[in-house]
Amino acid sequence: MKVEGFVADGYDAVREVFQKLVDEDRETGAGVSVWKDGREVVQLSAGWADAARTRPWQANTLVMPYSLSKAFVTLAALVAVRDGVLLLDEPIATYWPDYGVNGKERTTLRQVLTHRAGQPRFPAEAAGLDLLDDGGLRESLVRAAPEYVPGTSLGEHALTYGHLVDGILRAGAGTTLVEMFNDVVRPALSLDAWFSVPDPALDRVADLEYADPAWPRRLHAAPWLQIPAGALDIERTNSRAWRQAVFGAVNLHTTATAMAQFFSSLTSEDGPVRALLGPQLHADLLASQVTDFDEVFGTRITWTLGFVRDRGKIAKGGIGGSAAWWSLTHGHGCAYLTRRLDDHSRAAEIAVALGDDLTVVGED
Template sequence: MTLRQRVQDVLDELVAGGAETGVQVAVHHRGRRVVDAVAGVADGTTGRPVTPETLFFSFSTAKGVTALLAHLLVRDGLIGYDTPVAEVWPEFGTHGKETATLRQVLTHTVGVPAMPGGIGPADLADWPRICAALAGAEPRWRPGTRTGYHSFTFGFLVGEIARRVTGQPVRRLLHDWIASPLGIAGELYFGVPPAEFARLARLEDAEPQPAEPAEHDGLLAPWERQPRASMGNDPGFLQADVPSVGTFTARGIATVYAAVLDGRLIAAEQLEELTAVAFEGTDQVFGNPARLALGYPLGRLGAPADEAPTTFGWPGGGGSYAYADPATETSFAVTKNRLTPDFATAQRLSAVVTAEFGLLT
């Protein structure tokens, strides 16, 4: 049985059993797409089926693309990893953030994991307000000394740095530097054009939601920690530049990771630098051990303890996931519209892919 058929069988089983509503999976190996599978419905209220062209709002899985934009800035000599953020964004250099660097932004060590007080989901479309609030924020720790998941702030930090050195908003950079050169314009968005709304999957919440760990309550607001379908279905939010989250097809984001691996976007030397361990410590938001490369957690979700952490990529709240594995020359992505409190689907599918290509290295 081919890998494509094995993946399809898993998807069909998950949908038939009610674990998922609609799912896409894409896999690239050595620059070639080997899986582009779908199952279920994009909209549970209408029965519209999922196709490979269906767009899924996939929360933080988009952080992998945001991090890539930072690497392309470095590639083009517009900024260095160790350039202080305040050098290109002077207003950011307050309250001890004067020494914070792009490297520290990418390793979530700047110390501003939460949106400043008074900022809520409805404010995220106001780019100037968010960036002014972040510039004036006092860090929770001295930059570079600890790490903690920068849920929504990460995208605005990278995005404003990019805007300062290029003069362009992140949605334009995403199109011009990544989507268009890779031939995937229309499959990857920060800010979805209204003309594309008919292609969107409709998200739905899975119940019950898990309880929040009391020992970490308060560092992030509930809306920053817990994905909700209402956010990803809101037309106003979907149209906004919020580059910690994004909308795409599985094959679109898998193509991006494949292009990172095969040299279409960055050189081998930069790939080696950005995938090396850049920071290790306890995540101050969630309390878990964190091993971070430049912009990406290292290691595959659900991997056995003895599996070498060769993958880099991002999961997203609700269960989406995308990554690249230089050791096996594969990229993988799963997008879905049922927001589950775990990553069981992604872990099961990535294990199928790893079992296939682990034999070919």
């Protein structure tokens, strides 16, 4: 397979690394994008978008990057904070009384957004629910006790993040996650990114595939991803029903170009994220909120309101290998999005070619 696309002067190493990943059969379908000073300086595609290998991966190919989706759930919640209908440090039970039981009476939106709400996975009682039973899964979180006292420990809310924010928006803002994203966030940021992919865009969506059928079982995060069943089952995640559903923690579908452009403007004082949120919330979004051992990641990590941060980058990625980041060192936004579910070594090698390091995730 030949890598298609372009690189500006000075970025040839990115193409060389990407071609090497393809030549070694470590990549079968992916896109790479880098934005610098308001323009795309790298746009590369390789491989196939479908399991039958009939559709070449193109610059506009959409793919599900798993937890990279969470960054946009965060933005939907912060728009409601901007509008004054939610407060970051007010107990969620103020808006959503049913939620404030069994030790969750003082849980706040800030704790949810920084993965300290004590609900990093759906409870055992949700094991019999369908993956797309949105209301049932949300209600299981309402009834459940947290796994730890909210605010006292840290663990990425791997599958629950979107359902928690959706419930808070429904109760406190009179809207839903998908409505806030589609009506406010996506147009404000001019994103080619979708929760519930519309019919005309379905033919752009890439099929996920395993690099190794045993991959789901090898994940450190596997215990947090088992309920409800199906989030790692490519028969489910490649279905039209899944692509047109809203599972906020993981099922945004987007392009490498869209994600790199978004991250390239993430910190800008005259960029669309700051314009969307206002100066104070924009500063809060980017500021380090907590540094601790994240039990789901299995490492020490610094969370902002929705991103991971260290001295060199602000980033978000997802299981399977997709990642996007803003380089604090070099001032570029980057994205590596893949359909081949494996580890993050491929994105890490692209990062090295750019002078970045994806391995350091804690600020201190």
